[in-house]
Amino acid sequence: MKTFILGQSKEQVFQMIPEKRIKLVQLGGEKICISRNGDAFFAFEPFCPHRMASLIQGTIVRNEIVCPLHQYRFDMQTGAVVSGQCPDLKVYKVELSDRGLAIWI
Numbered sequence: 001m002k003t004f005i006l007g008q009s010k011e012q013v014f015q016m017i018p019e020k021r022i023k024l025v026q027l028g029g030e031k032i033c034i035s036r037n038g039d040a041f042f043a044f045e046p047f048c049p050h051r052m053a054s055l056i057q058g059t060i061v062r063n064e065i066v067c068p069l070h071q072y073r074f075d076m077q078t079g080a081v082v083s084g085q086c087p088d089l090k091v092y093k094v095e096l097s098d099r100g101l102a103i104w105i
């Protein structure tokens with residue numbers, strides 16, 4: 001497992017990841033989605049585990065990501081399927097600090 005740091009301060013991270021937006025970032029060899037709901041940040045795989053739709057086009061509702069294709073919903077914290085029947089979404093641990101947003105992959 002590797003640790004990556006986005007930004008160099010909390011303020012910079014808040015500017016990089018606007019509220020309820022989904023940003024695709026490349027960290028090492030992995031592309032992952034980063035999103036934010038208020039002060040809470042989330043990191044997850046970019047393709048829906050149902051039929052691989054791009055979650056970049058998804059909608060954030062509270063702490064859930066809604067897939068644009070069949071509207072399955074996933075908890076962005078745990079990856080659990082909230083609505084629909086498919087494997088869970090792969091999620092990554094994140095932590096915001098004064099040094100930026102740490103992501104463990």
Ligand code: FES
Nearest residue numbers: 048050051067070
């Ligand atoms: S591809 Fe995402 S819900 Fe079907």
